[in-house]
Amino acid sequence: MAILSKIRDRSGFLIIVIGLAMFSFVVSPKDIIDFFSNKNSDIIGEVNGKEITYKEFATRVENAKNQGGQSSYGTLTMENMVWNQMVSEKIYESKLEEAGVIVGEGEIWQSIITSPQVTNSPQFKNAQGVFNEDLLKEYIANLEADKTPDGKARLQGWLSYEKAVKQNLLTQAYNELVNVGFSVPEKEAVNDYVLNNTKVSADYVYLPFASIPNTDVKVTKEEVASYVKEHASLFETEETRDLKLVKFSFQASKEDEEEIKHNLAKLVEDKEEYNKISKSTELVKGFKNTPDAFLYAEEVGSDLPLENRFQAESEIPTVIKEEITNGTKGAVVGPYKFSKYYKLTKIIDSQKLPDSVNASHILINFVGAQSAQANTTRTLADAQKLADSILAVVKKSPRKFATLAENYSIDPGSASKGGNLGWFAYRSMVPEFRDFCFENKKGDIGVVRTNFGFHVIKIENQKDFNQAYKLATISRKIEASEATENKTFEEAETFANELRNGGDFEALAKEKGYAVSPVNGLKALDVYVGSVGENRRIVRWAFEEDTNINSTQRFDLDEKGYAVVALSGKQEKGLKSATTAFSQVEPILMKEKKAEILKAKMDAGSLEAIAKANNVEVASFNDVTLGAPTIAGVGIEPAVVSVASVATPNNLVKEVVGNKGVFAVVTKSVKQPKEEDAKESLEVASTQLKSSVSRQLFTGLKDNVEIKDYRASRY
Incomplete structure (x- = not known):
């Protein structure tokens, strides 16, 4: 009886222990640890320390879907749109707080009642067809009073609209503050106009990069690594994974x-x-x-x-x-x-x-x-x-x-x-x-x-x-019949098992006649996995801590078949490795090496001599501007036109490296527009500059804040 009494006294504790024991049968230890760790807390992201909660994010996503977006966009696209909107809100809120600017409720309301979306709505117009503010207030009051699921959904839609209005006001307020400090000096506008509208005519000899076979120019990993190090700011990257996979599709025999x-x-x-x-x-x-x-x-x-x-x-x-x-x-x-x-x-x-x-x-x-x-x-x-x-x-x-x-x-x-x-x-x-x-x-x-x-x-x-x-x-x-599907499963599982036992992915696939598909640069929040299509399970597996290089896994592709996947590369957040950056850097270095070879072919003292030595013709371009530096038959070549615009007429300039090849140029004429014409464009130039600043402002602000995104652990 004493034992039974103790059990009764501790029944609550026993229920918890038994529950956790049963939970451990169906959930991995890693998942249990994550469940009690920060990864699974209600915080889904941070912007300069300002938290974005999972509840708020999920509610905003659901509201966006209910407003008709679900039919137009995929789930992840919708989530990314909402995420970017919330990040934008946090950034502008913090910047305006620093500047001491606050968007009040009165400003938000004034913006709403002057919005064409509201004032043109028939439900807010009186018998004479004129917008009535009281009808709008009555509509909002009814939404707040309606406790039905439909009423709650409509209220959430309205609150989302109010947030969108506030966000727009925040953006406008900050952009206006920034634009106040921007103006275009008259001299700068005139110079810009003259530069872009100066007409240049020249003769040239063009030796294209394509004239040298790629097989004649080799780029090593060491050269790529050195280039990445020298241009580090261009090769910052987020965490990515590279995969290789073989698909086993259900196909009727x-x-x-x-x-x-x-x-x-x-x-x-x-x-x-x-x-x-x-x-x-x-x-x-x-x-x-x-x-x-x-x-x-x-x-x-x-x-x-x-x-x-x-x-x-x-x-x-x-x-x-x-x-x-x-x-x-x-x-x-x-x-x-x-x-x-x-x-x-x-x-x-x-x-x-x-x-x-x-x-x-x-x-x-x-x-x-x-x-x-x-x-x-x-x-x-x-x-x-x-x-x-x-x-x-x-x-x-x-x-x-x-x-x-x-x-x-x-x-x-x-x-x-x-x-x-x-x-x-x-x-x-x-x-x-x-x-x-x-x-x-x-x-x-x-x-x-x-x-x-x-x-x-x-x-x-x-x-x-x-x-x-x-x-x-x-x-x-x-x-495919059930028998064919079973055969497909056996093939996929046999391949996966041989890989688990140490088989080489590429060699084994070649031996069996399977096509290997690479998937490079996969990100933690990606949904699509190459030829497999949408599959978050593969993405999550690729980013798990215990998934190492050459780890393999067989995945069900719902009713389409199976995929056997191997992790072939890991790129941690930071500077790209030479392997990851190779395909990006190789063409750049190849172009540089080809340029040196082509420069050496321009040792003659005139266009005609250079052309003859290389078995090409002397060509010309007429009245080409820096604003539109297109050379007929070649393409866009701003460097060539720029050199021709500042070179002394009738003098040979050699070894000009352009987009498509190396050029030798002799300027024939340079025609500059009148400054009087340039002054008329001052207002346009100022407007364009402010517009450009507004477009680039958010990108600049975003680059200078710390954004932590924990969404990958949720999806």
Whole structure:
């Protein structure tokens, strides 16, 4: 009893211990440590010490999705947009605090009530159509009082709008403070105008970098490392990972395709089946002899939607077009392969139909119809009775159709025209309406029911008749069978296991004939992993602390197959390694080495001699400006045009390194614009400078604050 008493006294402690023990069975020790560490706290980021909480971030993301962004952007894109917005807010708030500037509630409200988005909204206008501030206040009060989920969502949307207004005011306030200190001196504006509009003409000889094969110029890792060290500011990088992977996709085998094709073929003819209820063998009609092909297709199932309509000859797949156009009603074509499907097609009907129809209608709605207004009281039975009565009248007196349309039709667009809808194509109307108009004749009058109500229809005219075909098609997607999927799994797991046992990734893949795909520069918050597509599991694995170089892992690609992935490179935050930077630096160093080779080929004393020695022609450019330094036939070459603009006319300048090669230049003329013209551009120059400052300001501010991003540990 004493033991039981102690257990009862410590039951709360035991529950915690047992809970943690059970938790450890399904969660790794690392995850348990992370759960209680700062990584999993409510702080998801910091901007100069100002915290961004996970709760606030998640709420802002959800609000953004609810406002319609989810359909336009992917989840990560939306999260990045919200993150950047919140970082921007923190930066501007801190900078304005330092400057002693505060954006008050009054300024925010004033900005809201002068915003076209608000003042033009009909719900905030009075009976005279004028914006009323009291209506806006009433709307906000109602949002705050509405405790329903929909009301809370709308309130969050409004609060998000208020934050956006505040952020815009913060940005404007800081930009205005900065712009006050910027102006363009007249002399500077004049010089800039003259520089960009000076026209230069020159003769030149051009030796392109492409004239030297890349194989003749070698760049070593040591040279790359030295270049990176000398240009450190250009090669700062965040933490990245390099991967190599092999995809094992689920692909239907030839046997799978034959099985799909065979199963479709079995649907064509009648067959005998045993009925367990009647305990006898019965004849079951197949696709060919069934009286309702569309119902049959629905019952056996089709992997593509059925289209119960006529099709023009141009819509019929080329692979069966001849059989369909020469076939008879009831004939079945296939199985045939089209795109990613095997199909069976039955000819239901064939007739000449117009390409377009001119018709009039009288639309009668009822409660529940798509066209019904809130005050509609007419029942379905009453609507049908009214439609039938109108039909009886217009059949006897077709001339009364227009008057009846004006008096009874609830379609305002056509009612004012006597019910006329004008000309329309086959696929522009709902099926029931379409079928009546295109499958009947000019002058026919009838009633059809659609989701919009009952339509009394009169076919006014038809034109451009062509042969059309109504086809019922059963489709089966060509996909891997369970046996093929199992085989794919075995291949992926065998490959992964051999790698775990020390196999070399590249060599083993080559031996087995697998294609290796590299994925370089993967970032912690990336979603897409090369040819695999979206897969956060692979990204998170690549950045785990215990994932080392040459670590391998097999990943499920949902229903698409598997990927065997190896970590091939780690780049920690800081300066890029020579390996990581090699592809970026190699072209630069290669260009430098080629430039030295080409310079040595310009040792002659004139353009003609240099051209002759290198078997090229002397060329020229005329009236090219530094503002648009494009040399015809070569490309954009600012360095060449700059040298020509300051060189003494008729003097040879050699070894000018440009974008596309090395140049020798002889200036012919330099024409400078008048300073009077430049003075007129002073105001434009000042405006452009301020605009440029505003665009670059946030980037500059962001580079000078400490931003800590913990999102990768959450996603």
